[in-house]
Amino acid sequence: MCKRLTAGESVYCTYHDKAYIQIKNKYPDWKYAFENMSWERYLETIIGLKEIGDLAKAVATEELRLVRNR
Ligand SMILES: [Zn+2]
Numbered sequence: 001m002c003k004r005l006t007a008g009e010s011v012y013c014t015y016h017d018k019a020y021i022q023i024k025n026k027y028p029d030w031k032y033a034f035e036n037m038s039w040e041r042y043l044e045t046i047i048g049l050k051e052i053g054d055l056a057k058a059v060a061t062e063e064l065r066l067v068r069n070r
Helices: 014-033 039-047 054-069
Strands: none
Touching (some): 014 039, 039 054
């Protein structure tokens, strides 16, 4: 996804992987707050947030692509 080296098993580099972990860790809160929000819907929602960072946005966009291709 980016030109940096990936971190071990992850498809993401250490920077994007950190963002991915943050996204993943926040999902249960959102899922709880928004009545079983799906992972896909969650990703769409956070991509639309003004306060999302570039790294998180890139990761969320990639994850959304993956979930739609499944
Ligand atoms: Zn990266």
